[in-house]
Amino acid sequence: MQIGWWTITLNFDQRLIYLPVVLLLVTLHFVTCVNQRFRELLSILSITTLGCGLDYLAIQLSLFQPLGSFYFFPLWLIGYWILFATSFSLSLNWLQNKGFLASLLVFFFAPLTYYAGERFGLLNFNPNEKWKALISYGGLWAFAYPFFFKIHNKILIR
Secondary structure, three states, X not given: XXXXXXXXXXXXXXXXXXXXXXHHHHHHHHHHHOOOHHHHHHHHHHHHHHHHHHHHHHHHOOOOEEOOOOOOOOHHHHXXXXXXXXXXXXOOHXXXXXXXXXXXXXXXXXXXXXXXXXXXXXXXXXXXXXXXXXHHHHHHHHHHHHHHHHXXXXXXXX
């Protein structure tokens, strides 16, 4: 999935480059790593929707401003969320029953992803509010992350 993240990051305003890569990686995820395809799809769509909703709220609260051309919500950010949602069945699975540890890690590392996004030119923070926004993101994702696992597990265990 890192290939997808880098493809989006380096080509965020060029949909014809990153969309086929995201589609290919998600297809490979379903073909090679997933037994319950429909449930995995529901999990990915649920986590992506919730994550995009929280980012939309953050944009409306002016915590950050995404760059590039978009109408309602940046397609590149949806691509990131789709790829991230696939990781709950694989690379993030070890954090599944470790809610406190997951929240603690996310509190520190989630803001770094947004900071990196700014450094790569995908978004801007208000210079006077940058640290407030980053700390807010840490708290937001530390709170939301266990819910992502609950959603994922609820859908896949049914």
